[in-house]
Amino acid sequence: MSELEQWEVSLAAHILRELDDVLTEQRALYRDLHQHPEPSMQEHQTAERIEAELGKLDVEVQRIGGTGVVAVLSNGDGPSVLARADIDALPLSEQTGLDYASQVDGVMHACGHDMHVATLLGAVKVLASNTDSWAGTYIAVFQPGEETAAGAQAMLDDGFVDKVPRPDVALAQHVMPTEAGTIGTSAGPVLSAGDSLKITVHGQGAHGSMPHNSIDPVVLASSIVLQLQTIVSRETQPGEFAVVTVGALNAGTTSNIIPDRAELLLNLRTYDDAVRRRVMASIERIVHGACQAAGSPKQPEFEYYDQFPLTDNDATVNATVTDAFTDFFGSDAVYETAPYTASEDFSRLPDAFGIPYTYWVIGSVAPEKYRRALAEGTVAQEIPANHSPAFAPEIDPTLEIGIQTQVVAALAYLAAS
Structure with a gap:
């Protein structure tokens, strides 16, 4: 450990x-916070509670993006560090x-965002009460709407x-269902890109007893589901990562009516933008081809969302x-985590500035x-994993x-001399 690293560890321990x-x-x-959860982009009470906590400190506070809250702790010349917690x-x-x-029916903090808020607020409190020990600017961002990929963009807008x-x-x-006291870090892709897609295919309705008068969109959609499986198994190079999930297929209302349309809901996950573009192109090619082969009377419709x-x-x-x-926790506590197939919108914030970032996980079991x-x-x-009701x-x-990881990570920059 260098003298600078020893000093940073000593400073972190002191703070x-x-x-x-x-x-x-x-x-x-x-x-x-756990008792009073609020859905994405509706985190009004949560934002007010965060503002109340920050109001006890010597920090600049402002609302950005509706229910987003930002606290800026300015402490002289030095680097500027942005730390984000999601709140929905x-x-x-x-x-x-x-x-x-x-205490809210049908709403739960099932992903640990309440823990994220509590730890980031704790870090702000610790740094605000020890301004004689570091220099620079600490920007704490409490971001809404992560679960729907709407919050970071709302703040940017x-x-x-x-x-x-x-x-x-x-x-x-991010808190994960791994061993409490351990911290997972990784260079490169750590969370996948995620895209949801609604596909509407068109057929020709008819009486269920007269299928010859129809172009059956149920059969069409079913064939598309099967063909989509080849994107990963036959079009994606072994070693590359891609997931194509058909989460829903909706068509018709009763047993003896062949409907005139069907809807498929897809979810895509990738670690590489080129792979992502190729998967999307393959999906659209397969759907167009299947619709043409079935004699579909209208072109299929594609609606991408929750990206x-x-x-x-x-x-x-x-x-x-x-x-x-x-250096602070010891080598036994820190490990290299494999990439997760879950997705986040955090990176939109640093990408908007063109600055580097890192995202790590902490255990909670x-x-x-x-x-x-x-x-x-x-x-x-x-x-129970994240998004489980348990x-x-x-x-x-x-x-x-x-709290410690937030402070130690910030001091890796703010404590530098």
């Missing part, structure tokens, strides 16, 4: 030495049995780039943050429980680790 009071506040905040919940009914379970200081680097983290960009970690930033984590399930090969059965991060030590 984080008295975390008990912050943890007490953040535990209560986390429970409250999911349309799920909670099944955790927690005494602080959601509301002038985000012009309303906040230009950052030099951007950081984000998430690729999250592609900068190698240099990832190395800097990974080294800082390893009691170590003994996770290690036992891992040894027995029962992780998938015993440990997803429930362990507050301790997840909250503390999450």
Whole structure:
């Protein structure tokens, strides 16, 4: 470890030495956020609560993008670091049995965004109370609408780039159902690009007893579903990653009527923009060909929505943050994570500035429980994953680790001399 790295570790330890009071506040905040989840782009009460917490500190606060909240902590000359937490919940009914379970019917923090808010706010509090120990600008972004890929773009459309200081680097983290106390980092693609697609194919309706008078869109759509499977199995080079999922096929209303149209809902995941474009082109080629072969009376319609960009970690930033984590937490706590097939819209913010970024994951499952399930090969059965109605991060030590990672990562830049 270099002298600079030793100093950064010592500084981080100094700043984080008295975390008990912050943890007490953040535990209560986390429970409250978990009890009062709000859907994407409707996070009004959540944004007000965040503003109330930030109002206790010497930071500049503004709303951007409707329910987005940004806090800027300016502390002299130095680098500028942007850290983001998403704040929205999911349309799920909670099944955790927690005494602080959601009080909102059909809405739940099933992805850990409440933990993200609590840890980033905790980091802001820690840095705000230790301004004599670092220099630069810390920009904390509480972003709405991540689950629908609408929030980052809403903030950009509301002038985000012009309303906040230009950052030099951007950081984000996500709680995952892995061992609490561990931190996963990776250079390159860490989250896939994600695209949803609605395809409408047209046929000719007829009585169910007279199929010869029809062009059956149900048969057409069914053949398309089968042909789409060849995109990954026969058109994607082994070693490249792509997922094409048909999540829904909707047609007709009753058994004895052949309808005049069918709708397919697809979801695509890729780690490479060239692969992404090729998959989309293949889908459209297959659909057009199937419709032509069936004698479809109208051209098919394609509607892309809920589109998430690729999250592609900068190698240099990832190395800097990974080294800082390893020096502070020890090598046993930090590992190289494989890319996840989930998707995010965080990267739209740094991409708008043209700056590098990194995105890491922290564990949230009691170590003994996770290690036992891992040894027995029962992780998938015993440990609820993100977006499960039973997803429930362990507050301790997840909250503390999450605050520490935010602070340590920021100090890798703000503590530099």
